[in-house]
Amino acid sequence: MIYAMAAAGADTVFIDQEHNLHNTETVFDLVAHAHAAGITPLVRPPQIDYAWITRLLDGGCQSLLIPHVRHPSEVEHLIDLALYHPHGRRGVALVGGAGVNYQEVTSTTDAMRWANENLLIALIIETPEAVEALDELLLPGVGLALVGHGDLAQLYGVPGDSRHRLVLEAQERVRALCVERGISYGVFQPNPHLIASEVELGAQLIVHGGVFSFIRKSVGDFRRTVDEALVADSTSELVQPCGGPSIHR
Numbered sequence: 001m002i003y004a005m006a007a008a009g010a011d012t013v014f015i016d017q018e019h020n021l022h023n024t025e026t027v028f029d030l031v032a033h034a035h036a037a038g039i040t041p042l043v044r045p046p047q048i049d050y051a052w053i054t055r056l057l058d059g060g061c062q063s064l065l066i067p068h069v070r071h072p073s074e075v076e077h078l079i080d081l082a083l084y085h086p087h088g089r090r091g092v093a094l095v096g097g098a099g100v101n102y103q104e105v106t107s108t109t110d111a112m113r114w115a116n117e118n119l120l121i122a123l124i125i126e127t128p129e130a131v132e133a134l135d136e137l138l139l140p141g142v143g144l145a146l147v148g149h150g151d152l153a154q155l156y157g158v159p160g161d162s163r164h165r166l167v168l169e170a171q172e173r174v175r176a177l178c179v180e181r182g183i184s185y186g187v188f189q190p191n192p193h194l195i196a197s198e199v200e201l202g203a204q205l206i207v208h209g210g211v212f213s214f215i216r217k218s219v220g221d222f223r224r225t226v227d228e229a230l231v232a233d234s235t236s237e238l239v240q241p242c243g244g245p246s247i248h249r
Contacts, residue, residue: 001211002030006037013039014207018046018067028059032098035060042122048074053081054091060098063120067148070129072136079141082121084112087141120144122186122205126151131170138181144205145178146186147171175201 002013013034015027022030027043034041044065045052056064064082069075080088094105094112105111121141123130126148130137138145147170149162158164171187178185179202186205187198190213198206209217 002033002039003037006034006039010039012042012063012205014065014210015041015043017052018044024055024059027056027061028098031060042120044124048078048081050081050091053078054093057082057090057115057119058093058097058099060101062118063122065122065124067124068127068151069123069125069137070127070133072133072139075123075137075139075142078121079139082119083116083141087116090115122146122184124148125170125174126155128152128155131173134173134177138177138183142183144184144186145174146188146205146207147174149188175203 005013013030015022015030015034017027031041031043040063041061042063042065043056043061044067045056047068048066053064066078069078080090082088082090084090084092092108092112094100094108096102096104100111100115103111120143122144123137123142124147125131125134125137125145131152147167149167149171150160152170153159153161153164153167156164156166158166161167175185177183184204185202186207187203188207189195189198189203190208192208195206195208
């Protein structure tokens with residue numbers, strides 16, 4: 001699937017451990033294949049936790065998308081876990097594995113610098129507390145922020161309404177502060193007709209669709225094409241195979 005997405009032109013693949021059942025070993029395989037395919041693996045762990053963050057980074061993941069942040073202290077803890085000295089206290093495991101791109105480590109300080117410089121910490125702003133504390137959440141070390149409109153709309157009491165005034169105001173606040181601080185800004189945008197406007201507003205990451213939605217759309221488009229062909233073919237004959245569903249010949 002990752003190679004197919006890369007061949008289709010995707011720049012990044014979103015690997016979700018919050019809502020999917022992938023175990024850590026599977027995620028490591030997906031991350032390695034994404035690097036091999038030439039696209040960026042963006043991994044969302046379920047929470048800020050030493051075991052999750054450390055193992056993902058040591059397994060070659062260089063882009064973390066963190067959900068449900070609420071307080072600056074959580075971001076400070078995340079940066080402390082994810083970055084080496086002098087910016088954090090990430091557990092040291094410089095053994096020439098995926099965490100240092102399988103290179104032999106001849107200088108600890110150079111390897112730490114490389115790991116720090118090749119790490120993206122991204123925050124999903126999807127709680128009212130995060131919106132209120134946004135100025136304190138976008139600390140040095142955070143490279144990207146985007147609004148999780150599904151959870152935010154629910155917590156604002158308007159579930160499913162991603163275009164509600166409160167959600168749009170939060171998204172604009174995130175965008176404006178990111179621009180002001182030189183932080184990348186991204187969006188979850190399921191509607192392809194709104195992507196052009198997102199790009200115009202400066203979005204540098206657009207998360208769109210997913211495996212299930214891509215399959216449904218492709219199969220649905222093909223099914224409609226077949227149905228149109230059958231309607232156009234007035235000589236089509238309905239055949240009932242023994243023990244099977246009706247098909248057209």
